[in-house]
Amino acid sequence: RHAAARSQITVYAAASLTNVFPTIDKTEKYSFGGSNTLAAQITQGAPADVFASANMTLPKQLFQKALCSKPVVFTRNTLVIVVPKSNSAHIRSVYDLTKSGVKLDIAAPGVPVGSYTLQVLKNMNLSSAVLKNVVSQETDVREVLAKVALGEADAGFVYSTDAKTVPGKVTVIKVPAWAQPKVQYGICIVSHSDDKTDAKAFIKHVLSKAGQRKLHRFGFLARVKPTKKN
Amino acid sequence: MKRAIGYGLFVAVAVVALAFLLLPIVGIFVHTSPGKVLGQLSSPVVKDAFVVTLKTSLIAQALIILFGTPTAYLLATHRFVGRSFAITLVELPLVLPPAVAGLGLLAALGREGLLGSSLSALGVTLPFTQSAVTVAVAYVASPLYIRQAIASFEATDPHLTAASRTLGAGPVRTFFRVVVPLARGGLIAGLALSFARGLGEFGATIMFAGSLRAVTQTLPLAIYAEFAVNFDTSLAMGGVLVLISALLLLTLRIGLSWQRSPSSRSPSLFGLSSSA
Amino acid sequence: MKRAIGYGLFVAVAVVALAFLLLPIVGIFVHTSPGKVLGQLSSPVVKDAFVVTLKTSLIAQALIILFGTPTAYLLATHRFVGRSFAITLVELPLVLPPAVAGLGLLAALGREGLLGSSLSALGVTLPFTQSAVTVAVAYVASPLYIRQAIASFEATDPHLTAASRTLGAGPVRTFFRVVVPLARGGLIAGLALSFARGLGEFGATIMFAGSLRAVTQTLPLAIYAEFAVNFDTSLAMGGVLVLISALLLLTLRIGLSWQRSPSSRSPSLFGLSSSA
Amino acid sequence: MATLTLEQVTVPLRAFELRLSLAVDSTFALVGPSGAGKSTVLNAIAGLVKPAGGAIRCNDETWFDAERGVSMRPEERRVGLVFQDYALFPHLTVRQNVEYARRHAADEYLDRFQIRHLEHARPGSLSGGERQRVALARALARDPEILLLDEPLAALDAHTKADVRAELQQLLGGLEIPTLLVTHDFEDAAALADRVGVLVEGRLRQEGAPAELVAQPKDPFVASFTGANLLHGWTDGPDGSTTAVRLEDGTVVATTDGGYGAITLAVYPWDVTVSTHRPDDSAMNVIAGTITAVTELGNRARVTIGPISAEITVDSLHRLGLQPGRPAYASFKATGTRIVASRPPETPS
Amino acid sequence: MATLTLEQVTVPLRAFELRLSLAVDSTFALVGPSGAGKSTVLNAIAGLVKPAGGAIRCNDETWFDAERGVSMRPEERRVGLVFQDYALFPHLTVRQNVEYARRHAADEYLDRFQIRHLEHARPGSLSGGERQRVALARALARDPEILLLDEPLAALDAHTKADVRAELQQLLGGLEIPTLLVTHDFEDAAALADRVGVLVEGRLRQEGAPAELVAQPKDPFVASFTGANLLHGWTDGPDGSTTAVRLEDGTVVATTDGGYGAITLAVYPWDVTVSTHRPDDSAMNVIAGTITAVTELGNRARVTIGPISAEITVDSLHRLGLQPGRPAYASFKATGTRIVASRPPETPS
Numbered sequence A: 001r002h003a004a005a006r007s008q009i010t011v012y013a014a015a016s017l018t019n020v021f022p023t024i025d026k027t028e029k030y031s032f033g034g035s036n037t038l039a040a041q042i043t044q045g046a047p048a049d050v051f052a053s054a055n056m057t058l059p060k061q062l063f064q065k066a067l068c069s070k071p072v073v074f075t076r077n078t079l080v081i082v083v084p085k086s087n088s089a090h091i092r093s094v095y096d097l098t099k100s101g102v103k104l105d106i107a108a109p110g111v112p113v114g115s116y117t118l119q120v121l122k123n124m125n126l127s128s129a130v131l132k133n134v135v136s137q138e139t140d141v142r143e144v145l146a147k148v149a150l151g152e153a154d155a156g157f158v159y160s161t162d163a164k165t166v167p168g169k170v171t172v173i174k175v176p177a178w179a180q181p182k183v184q185y186g187i188c189i190v191s192h193s194d195d196k197t198d199a200k201a202f203i204k205h206v207l208s209k210a211g212q213r214k215l216h217r218f219g220f221l222a223r224v225k226p227t228k229k230n
Numbered sequence B, C: 001m002k003r004a005i006g007y008g009l010f011v012a013v014a015v016v017a018l019a020f021l022l023l024p025i026v027g028i029f030v031h032t033s034p035g036k037v038l039g040q041l042s043s044p045v046v047k048d049a050f051v052v053t054l055k056t057s058l059i060a061q062a063l064i065i066l067f068g069t070p071t072a073y074l075l076a077t078h079r080f081v082g083r084s085f086a087i088t089l090v091e092l093p094l095v096l097p098p099a100v101a102g103l104g105l106l107a108a109l110g111r112e113g114l115l116g117s118s119l120s121a122l123g124v125t126l127p128f129t130q131s132a133v134t135v136a137v138a139y140v141a142s143p144l145y146i147r148q149a150i151a152s153f154e155a156t157d158p159h160l161t162a163a164s165r166t167l168g169a170g171p172v173r174t175f176f177r178v179v180v181p182l183a184r185g186g187l188i189a190g191l192a193l194s195f196a197r198g199l200g201e202f203g204a205t206i207m208f209a210g211s212l213r214a215v216t217q218t219l220p221l222a223i224y225a226e227f228a229v230n231f232d233t234s235l236a237m238g239g240v241l242v243l244i245s246a247l248l249l250l251t252l253r254i255g256l257s258w259q260r261s262p263s264s265r266s267p268s269l270f271g272l273s274s275s276a
Numbered sequence D, E: 001m002a003t004l005t006l007e008q009v010t011v012p013l014r015a016f017e018l019r020l021s022l023a024v025d026s027t028f029a030l031v032g033p034s035g036a037g038k039s040t041v042l043n044a045i046a047g048l049v050k051p052a053g054g055a056i057r058c059n060d061e062t063w064f065d066a067e068r069g070v071s072m073r074p075e076e077r078r079v080g081l082v083f084q085d086y087a088l089f090p091h092l093t094v095r096q097n098v099e100y101a102r103r104h105a106a107d108e109y110l111d112r113f114q115i116r117h118l119e120h121a122r123p124g125s126l127s128g129g130e131r132q133r134v135a136l137a138r139a140l141a142r143d144p145e146i147l148l149l150d151e152p153l154a155a156l157d158a159h160t161k162a163d164v165r166a167e168l169q170q171l172l173g174g175l176e177i178p179t180l181l182v183t184h185d186f187e188d189a190a191a192l193a194d195r196v197g198v199l200v201e202g203r204l205r206q207e208g209a210p211a212e213l214v215a216q217p218k219d220p221f222v223a224s225f226t227g228a229n230l231l232h233g234w235t236d237g238p239d240g241s242t243t244a245v246r247l248e249d250g251t252v253v254a255t256t257d258g259g260y261g262a263i264t265l266a267v268y269p270w271d272v273t274v275s276t277h278r279p280d281d282s283a284m285n286v287i288a289g290t291i292t293a294v295t296e297l298g299n300r301a302r303v304t305i306g307p308i309s310a311e312i313t314v315d316s317l318h319r320l321g322l323q324p325g326r327p328a329y330a331s332f333k334a335t336g337t338r339i340v341a342s343r344p345p346e347t348p349s
Ligand SMILES: Nc1ncnc2c1ncn2[C@@H]1O[C@H](COP(=O)(O)OP(=O)(O)OP(=O)(O)O)[C@@H](O)[C@H]1O
Pocket: C266, C267, C268, C269, D012, D013, D014, D015, D032, D033, D034, D035, D036, D037, D038, D039, D040, D041, D184
């Protein structure tokens, strides 16, 4: 088919991809949202052609139910700590999160970023020391970011790409690379798509050099070729 | 005097209550600045969302009127076994967290839902279409209209309906020529509430209809989507929603009170407590 | 006959409407099976969430009664400039998507909000506390009570308040001894709605209060959190919420109609349309 | 003229059961106290209330028959029902109200009831008399076979009532359809109807021409309704042509009616005369007492002495200097009394 | 006894302005048509409506004075106001209603008004008369300096009205506080009050003892209110001791009152006699016409002939065979007429 005759496909993509995907391909229709919600909707027959999730678990689950093709990793993200510009709790590193009285906001364990957060803390052996300061477990990473940006929470774990969307409102504190979880974004073709060719073409485009460059510009990390084990 | 203090306390409490209700709205406007709010009015995303919202809301309210009015009338005028259950049923959508309501709608009308196969046999797929937005809004907003309609119908003078019957009009003609015109004020008030609730509907819509720009993305969904990108903009969009809704409610209220005033009760006794 | 058809159409429409309202609830129960729903009743998460929900709801409703009742009374009995605005203000929380309402609450009462410094000077921090849940619920649910209360107060016979005044009772004693007892039915009905709405409140709560088990996690928040993990369990929890709310509404309704029956209107004319 | 018949129409009500047979062919007034079931009768005829038993027929057409399971709907029965509160549609103009039934052009009725000039007004702005005319016009424009009037005069103030009553009187005289009207005022019933039935707790106590009811009330209720004084007493039975009755205060009065045991006597105020000295006439019954109330109206005055009221001229009132607090004597002939209830003493068994 | 005075009390109402001066020291009845402003007067005295001007004083205590800016609140004025609909608290028992003002133990009033046996009943289950007694007891238990009664008899049906009126008459006679009552029925006013004022469109048309108003009505309104027939006509002025008035139908009648131009004559029904032949007596005024209505009540009957109603005995009615539709003559003496309005012809200028 000619590119010109190509019909518009519908891409269900994680909320953190809101800014970058339209720069990769602005002709498609996008529905951005929490990966969980999107997955649930696809299960219910939502008219999606492509599903781009903020983790690999959800697309894998769909794959197991034969609801989508075998997912591939198309980008990676890192976890960071954000603190309000005022930083009234004087947090300079992950270790400051153990100070008593710090109001730490994280995402719920069921949400991808929530499970990554727990993993980081586990990797750093800080689980119990830090988790006692948790004041809320949000259902969406954006809620974590909002509460830090509004100065209500003293700190929160978010994706580094999220932190970039509220410039001037938050200060980013890096999490040591060795403690970083494997934050892999998976993409797959939805089984009931009636335009699999175009869906395949879209995924190819995302995985292409140009696509990867765009992702990089918005703070995403280059995809690492999935290991054979996956 | 003790009594004056008591009365003053009343006023003070009311002022606190109104201030509490006002504060978050002021908060939104202060946080984003009115200029930003007005700027949002010209954003294409907002425009698309506004069109979707208006279209689905209008259809949903039309459906609510069409189906809700006879339902309310029958519930208001008949005493039957299970009436309490039926009225509770009418109120339940109000209780459900909207997201659960959305899941319920999926479970009922989705592809795999109770009626899914019947619907697809008819060639109808509801979820994730604009019709789904309408259905979600109608489901969530209907209790506010139906409740008020029941109250209005219960308040219409049964002598007038009886008079209509003895004058040769059947129940249906009586309903349209007598009952509805008399209950009009209450019905419009109920509709205003239901419309307002529908405009702000989020949880059920995102579950049942998804959020696709220019198709199913209503203003609240756009606000949510924008929230992931820039929550200042999203707050400004919230401001837009507040403005539109307030304008709508006010217009309705003032229009109504203007029409109703001639038949309103004598102001003399109303004035009483204010002069005290 | 044509007329009988018209009437039949009415009944048919009402049946469709009620079926539509019932379907999603049936959907939830069918999807998860009643057994699972009942099983959820013993889950510790549900128990914690239930306690939080009940506690915050009760306090929120108490606040709504305490502040909403005098507000509604003043709005019902006084004609003043800006009354329409005040009533619109009372209705606005209904329009706001709850998440926007939550953001508004943060912008107003948060640490960095409009009143943040004043509050922290008093040693009060609201966000992330159970009080914040109460505030969010009160904000979102209050319109339903206040609106109904205004309507009930407007309907009380001004002669009775006047009589109370001439018998030597000041406005406050009149309010408690005459106005409130007479409006009681309406007030309770409004409270039921507001309570129901409060039980299902999600968006404003998660924004303003966050979600922490046994502290701020209400049933709807628990349902949502579970949704990310296990769709079926979350639906079952939704079923629990439906059960509790329906039971609550029904109890109130039946209790009320039982008390009200002696003074209710003559059934003869009500029976009219049913015999037709 | 058409005829409406009610055969053992039965409606269970809260405190009692309504059970009534009735034939209406000219103007019939149903009088009775509040709550007697009067409105229920009209509602049953109009089809607004479904009786539990009996039959209602109008000119050989069966509107209701419990046994045959017939029950025509209100809109199918050709009745013109005028409600006590008139039940005009407040959102429609006078003309639209009259046109509601769509049977006849409204103009004829607007003219006939002299409400043409009000045709664009809404009921809310009409006076009581005007409202009634509109309600009548609306009911008659429906082309009814029978006219039902529920308390046609109760909603009017005394000032307009006299006028409206006279108007109504003329109107009913000119109508060619039977009319059943309901009122709790015997005077209105007498003014408007040829025949009057007294309904008490769902049963017809007495039926007849108004004058008949005054002349021969069957029971104390009918008597007091028609304006009589009621005197309660005890008698051992007739003695010759008269019966001696010992009243509650000990006074003994004579009546030409016969009775035995506890009895109630009816005496009309216009049969009672008042004097300041005990009359010599031994043929008279005399009740002595203090004047408790005096009401003057026009050239008549009503004077209440103990249990009895007398109607005398204002001239007599002034001549005798009758004033509340003064002692006086009320006297009436034995022939002016009627025994309206008697209950023989219980024999110990 | 205390005195209540109203000095130029002014209340702007929808269609007109109420402006009234009044002194009440015994029992005063304010009569007038619906909407005249009667209830507004009571509300102003009770403090439920704030006048725009004037003053209200009770026993040297100033309750309201526009100029001095005094306006006591309703609960501070010691008035006992009985509302037209009684306004009993439906959610309280009879005893709780009476105790509401907390001034006196309820028992005294429960006994005095014979409602002790009802003390635990709620107002909804009481009859009209019982309700009124409760309302009175409640108002008096407040220990008022003045009693205000709004239409005390309007809510009652005719059957109980007579009893309640008699009761009320006795009660008001025994009270030691001034009473202002409002009614639209002149007969009730005459029965209950020493003095009567006729209020029309916010102004007092005439004030005096009931008999004075009947004898000397100042204008047509007062005349018709007291029960007179009104005849409209035209005269060129008195000629000797009488004035000849040409009525609308051409009949000329004579009156002993003087007037000029368009005038209105008042004639009371009891001053009118009816005959089937034109009376020979040339001193009589005669109006010929067809009988349009006949109402019998007791031994009296009211016969309407054209513009005039006559009250005659039932005996005469039957003797003369008077029936609607028959021609008849109504006659009355010149001295029985009163000119209640006259408007001189406009002189062309
Ligand atoms: N549908 C009903 N079921 C049971 N009782 C009823 C019903 N409708 C009316 N009643 C009762 O029946 C009695 C008669 O009512 P109805 O209205 O016929 O009286 P009425 O003679 O017209 O009185 P009024 O003069 O006050 O209008 C009343 O005691 C009333 O409470």
